[in-house]
Amino acid sequence: MNYPSGVKVGAKVKKRQTNYTNRGMTLEEDINLTNEYYLNENLAIIHKKPTPVQIVNVNYPKRSAAVITEAYFKQASTTDYNGLYRNRYIDFEAKETKNLTSFPFSNIHEHQITHMQQIIDHGGISFFIIKFTQHDETFLLDSNLLIAAWNKQFKGERKSITYKYIADNGYLIPFKYTARIDYLPIVDKIYF
Secondary structure, eight states, X not given: OBOTXXXXXXXXXXXXXXXXXXXXXXXXXXXXXXXXXXXXXXXXXXXXXXXXXXXXXXXXXXXXXXXXXXXXXXXXXXOSEEEEETTEEEEEEEEEEOOSSEEEGGGSOHXXXXXXXXXXXXTOEEEEEEEETXXXXXXXXXXXHHHHHHHHHTTTSOSEEEHHHHHHHSEEOOBOSSSXXXXXXXXXXXXX
């Protein structure tokens, strides 16, 4: 006898395989959609920076099926996003963590900290968008605060920045339908 689910009585049920493709990309996708909304509404021009890659070897079994088999990063990338908002330059990094209690500094590179400090020194707006996936919360944290904590790392004081510190000193970004990670109202509050 077939039941509505299509499973016969006593039949073995196949386990559905979990698809891990693009795992960890949700924050980036949400920011990209938000930036597209900002562009369409003429609010800001902010784009994801491409990662500079040097292609070394390509396999051409046929022209329509070319496969890159070897490539290297040309240089260390700086941050994920940059653009203009209200006549000011914006530059920010987006990171996700599954960690429940802290954001590990191993997710950040020294050249990114240097780059963000240079943006600040030249009057630009610089911040981090950090998503704690276990809490399903996304925060905007001013780069000055993260850089100060990062500098403590090199004095042996820290290996991470706590969730509590980010929640207390950052700004919770509400998830919305059209501008999913609507960070511009927070940018207005902090920098204008």
